[in-house]
Amino acid sequence: MSAVSLKNIRKTYNDGKLVAVEDVSLSVEKGELFGIIGPDGAGKTSLFRILTTLLLPNGGSATVDGYDVIEDYKSIRNCVGYMPGKFSLYQDLTVEENLNFFATLFNTSIEENYDLIKEIYVQIAPFKDRRAGKLSGGMKQKLALCCALIHKPTVLFLDEPTTGVDSVSRKEFWEMLRRLKEQNITILVSTPYMDEAVLCDRIALIQSGKILSIDTPKKITEQYPGKLYSIRSANTHQLLGDLHSYDNTKSCFAFGESLHYTFKSEGPEETRALQNHLTVLRHEEVVINEIVPTIEDCFIHLMSNES
Amino acid sequence: MRTIKFLLQKEFKQIFRNKGLLPVLFIAPLIQLIILPLAADYEVKNISLAVVDHDHSSYSRKLVSKVGSSGYFKLAGYNESFSNMFGLLESDKADLVLEIPSGFEKTLVKEQKQKLFIAVNAINGVKAGLGGAYLSGIIRDYNSEIRAQWIHPAKFNPAPVIEVTSTNWYNPFMNYKLFMVPGILAVLITMVGGYMCALNIVKEKELGTIEQINVTPIKKAHFIIGKLLPFWIIGIFIFTVGLFGIGRLVYGIVPAGSMFLLYSFLSIYLVALLGFGLLISTFSETQQQAMSVAFFFVMIFMLMSGLFTPIDSMPGWAKTMANCNPVTYFIEVMRMIVMKGSGFVNIWFHFVVVILFAIGLNGWAMLNYRKTS
Numbered sequence: 277m278s279a280v281s282l283k284n285i286r287k288t289y290n291d292g293k294l295v296a297v298e299d300v301s302l303s304v305e306k307g308e309l310f311g312i313i314g315p316d317g318a319g320k321t322s323l324f325r326i327l328t329t330l331l332l333p334n335g336g337s338a339t340v341d342g343y344d345v346i347e348d349y350k351s352i353r354n355c356v357g358y359m360p361g362k363f364s365l366y367q368d369l370t371v372e373e374n375l376n377f378f379a380t381l382f383n384t385s386i387e388e389n390y391d392l393i394k395e396i397y398v399q400i401a402p403f404k405d406r407r408a409g410k411l412s413g414g415m416k417q418k419l420a421l422c423c424a425l426i427h428k429p430t431v432l433f434l435d436e437p438t439t440g441v442d443s444v445s446r447k448e449f450w451e452m453l454r455r456l457k458e459q460n461i462t463i464l465v466s467t468p469y470m471d472e473a474v475l476c477d478r479i480a481l482i483q484s485g486k487i488l489s490i491d492t493p494k495k496i497t498e499q500y501p502g503k504l505y506s507i508r509s510a511n512t513h514q515l516l517g518d519l520h521s522y523d524n525t526k527s528c529f530a531f532g533e534s535l536h537y538t539f540k541s542e543g544p545e546e547t548r549a550l551q552n553h554l555t556v557l558r559h560e561e562v563v564i565n566e567i568v569p570t571i572e573d574c575f576i577h578l579m580s581n582e583s
Numbered sequence: 584m585r586t587i588k589f590l591l592q593k594e595f596k597q598i599f600r601n602k603g604l605l606p607v608l609f610i611a612p613l614i615q616l617i618i619l620p621l622a623a624d625y626e627v628k629n630i631s632l633a634v635v636d637h638d639h640s641s642y643s644r645k646l647v648s649k650v651g652s653s654g655y656f657k658l659a660g661y662n663e664s665f666s667n668m669f670g671l672l673e674s675d676k677a678d679l680v681l682e683i684p685s686g687f688e689k690t691l692v693k694e695q696k697q698k699l700f701i702a703v704n705a706i707n708g709v710k711a712g713l714g715g716a717y718l719s720g721i722i723r724d725y726n727s728e729i730r731a732q733w734i735h736p737a738k739f740n741p742a743p744v745i746e747v748t749s750t751n752w753y754n755p756f757m758n759y760k761l762f763m764v765p766g767i768l769a770v771l772i773t774m775v776g777g778y779m780c781a782l783n784i785v786k787e788k789e790l791g792t793i794e795q796i797n798v799t800p801i802k803k804a805h806f807i808i809g810k811l812l813p814f815w816i817i818g819i820f821i822f823t824v825g826l827f828g829i830g831r832l833v834y835g836i837v838p839a840g841s842m843f844l845l846y847s848f849l850s851i852y853l854v855a856l857l858g859f860g861l862l863i864s865t866f867s868e869t870q871q872q873a874m875s876v877a878f879f880f881v882m883i884f885m886l887m888s889g890l891f892t893p894i895d896s897m898p899g900w901a902k903t904m905a906n907c908n909p910v911t912y913f914i915e916v917m918r919m920i921v922m923k924g925s926g927f928v929n930i931w932f933h934f935v936v937v938i939l940f941a942i943g944l945n946g947w948a949m950l951n952y953r954k955t956s
Contacts (some may be wrong), residue, residue, distance in 0.1 A: 328798050329798070330794065330797055330798065350800065353798055353799060353800045354800045356798065358794075358795070358798040360791060360794045360795065362791045362794075363791070364790065364791035364792050364793075364794050364795045365792065365795060366593070366597065366792055367790070368596075368597050368600050368601065369593065369596060369597070373593070373596065376589075377589060377593055378795070378799070380585065380586060380589040381586065381589075381796070381799040381800070381801050382799060382800065383585075383586075383800075407600075423795070
């Protein structure tokens, strides 16, 4: 039995005018670290709110830990941990008071499940008498994670836990998730950062409420059709314009300092032809390399396929 | 039980840590209770009177000095020209003009009757009405005085006179404070309880903390009790300080009736009131919305409760509205118990109404509060 399963879940707002989640089906195995990857407004939060029984779906069915999200919502509330995207603990209570309060709501105590949160809690313990509102962003995340874990949930929902957190804290946070996974807790995490996708066991790419692909990050990148090239030159801006008007261009996107490029028809001949074409156009320091596609490349590819 | 205890602890911690809210909650109502009754004084004093005296007789002077010594009037002008004195009325220096015609004394003695003219500036209706009435009263008094002088005591009194003697029950000295302070206290409790409760739950919505609460297995009723109980306790506390601290020490008001009855009513009333606050907060998304809606209702509650103006003198539709207003019943009960010492027999109907309000408002709010959207 899977820890979380969704079947044709559908959610609309404004009397059906705005479709947030469209026909989403997926299942997450027990003990899996599952990522839902998609840009802002893709429907990630709506999906999480449905699974945490905060939002009623307009159609379809879903279960969490075997319980139906509509029928057995009470049982779900007992066994899931939820960390909303927006910091939503009491800012005017101290770290310890917040933790104590949420432990009480779940009819447990800090002592009872201390070993689960210990590793995270020791990092914020020096500030336990500080009010939650006065903590730094990274500390707030850690406290929120502690509060979501305090009742030893079987499934943990983390909605964009790393949004607005510095890169060091982000790394630490993922490290913590790795260790939680070892405790056999199923973790669903959503993020708009594609680079975090590889840290998950499996991911679902989501866009405009629709699932584009569900698989392990490795398989998703392997499924990328054709070859991907990275092209650089001294003048990136000029290069982008020229490549877009080139006949054999299938797609071309700016990616940091370089451009990610695919051919309509490819081969060593075509690569050379492009190289020549660019030289004629007086591009200097042109470098064309074949590269391994990232999740973001796959996402862009799937997205353009969809439209 | 343990959950409710923790919820209460949390709420009180939050209230006492909010340094901006504390004075508003505890000190502001008490200051208002000290200040507001002074402003709600119905007695009109220092009415400016301009006198046009065409007669200059001993009778006319006697009348003027009698008016002056009543304590209600101060002489703004004394002159022979009506247009001069009317000018004072126009420039707002005088509220009333009293004109004594020439030959006032002569005609009064000879023909046994005489006419006086009073012009009243009626912009301020209360002042005009009372000023005119006071002045007429003094003139009536004056009239009977001079008649008494003329009639020889031995002679038979030709005109039968009905003399009216009245006693003022429950408030023998017509001390308006005795009437206003309990009423104002009732309104203040309503304001503090209604506003604070309405804002409290919306605040959790606005900050997003309610999301975190909603995914916990906490029961709806527990959560709501945890939200309402602190304000119920604070309401009782402020009421006690207001009634015994300010009412007794500052205004010398000693409640005549049973304290048990008064507090029983207060307890139920607060439940109804907090239900009202809760209802507003279930309908609002932001504190601003909740505040505006609460303000709208509290304003109506206050002005249509018979606090300042008697409900009996309102038009029919307004009377109906006043009867649908829980504050009306609380103010009535306050005045009845504090001033008259009414017992349960006299106010059982009020109890029934306020219990219905408590059940209705809280029930509606509970139905409307959902953990899932």
